[in-house]
Ligand code: SF4
């Protein structure tokens with residue numbers, strides 16, 4: 072079949088007909104703010120994957136780029152197999168997707184991680200690129216710094232064109248009409264592991280105890296109640312917002328995810344060249360190597376960083392950034408006026424209201440009410 076993929080600005084081959092759900096689950100992450108505290112990882116793990124057979128299963132993980140990867144070197148291995156990935160100047164992807172480069176009798180280009188590949192979720196953590204670190208440690212001698220790394224939090228992307236779904240011979244994987252969440256029907260799955268091999272992001276995982284495959288469920292029970300997923304609401308850095316993304320031709324300016332992705336072009340899908348139309352979107356880190364970012368986020372990365380640097384001049388975008396992490400509810404629409412950002416639910420009721428700029432309050436050294444001197448305690 073031929074389907075439309077807006078992220079690579081062209082039609083592409085996919086085993087099933089194009090069918091977009093009524094709403095599409097999506098998360099936006101600001102990579103400039105992630106501190107790799109792994110609170111998201113543990114929030115997911117304690118909620119969903121603490122049973123037998125799930126010891127090494129992290130539906131949400133945070134890896135240090137460029138050297139970290141869970142499972143080991145997942146991205147390097149898929150990019151190497153894919154071969155050249157050229158983009159035209161107008162943003163159209165000229166190379167092949169994983170569906171278009173599938174071997175004969177296969178649905179997607181694939182590889183299967185070994186058990187050992189899953190055993191080191193923190194490998195490469197805090198390792199920097201861009202010059203060696205000597206015995207005396209690292210020193211930043213240039214501006215911008217020549218040494219760099221960044222943290223990349225990852226969940227299943229509940230792709231518009233999931234490779235896991237395409238590859239499943241049992242048709243045990245389905246994409247929900249009401250929110251676009253991709254689920255594995257545990258009663259249909261026979262544990263063949265085709266989804267594990269096919270998902271290039273390696274977000275479908277095999278459970279050797281139950282002998283079926285499992286993956287991030289998008290926290291659908293919470294989403295059905297209008298609540299954001301566990302890995303989002305527990306994010307210490309407030310770097311995430313979950314909502315519903317529209318395709319670009321139906322984007323709404325008052326939808327937070329549409330605004331960040333379509334209107335401002337601040338948040339980008341990762342490895343769009345793979346062809347899955349993944350629905351997790353990243354604001355690229357400003358200080359990382361530009362060639363690496365172009366490989367990961369495509370040719371729009373440079374522009375996204377330039378716009379991020381100009382954020383202080385855009386009160387609406389700034390207001391939206393402070394709405395991130397301000398409520399556990401799903402914000403369907405927002406507005407910024409009179410120095411305040413407000414988020415609303417699907418019915419239009421107010422969920423949260425925050426000042427765009429936190430006021431600075433200077434208190435007198437002497438507290439009249441308490442008849443006491445105020446101290447700053449170091
Ligand atoms: S909780 Fe937030 S800040 Fe911490 S690692 Fe996860 S995404 Fe990054």
Ligand code: SF4
Pocket residue numbers: 226227228229230232233234235236253269270271272273274275286347
């Ligand atoms: S990220 Fe992988 S597991 Fe998740 S929907 Fe896409 S192909 Fe499937």
Ligand code: SF4
Pocket residue numbers: 114115116118119130131226227287288289290300301302303
């Ligand atoms: S959306 Fe839910 S299930 Fe998926 S990674 Fe986040 S916490 Fe885990």
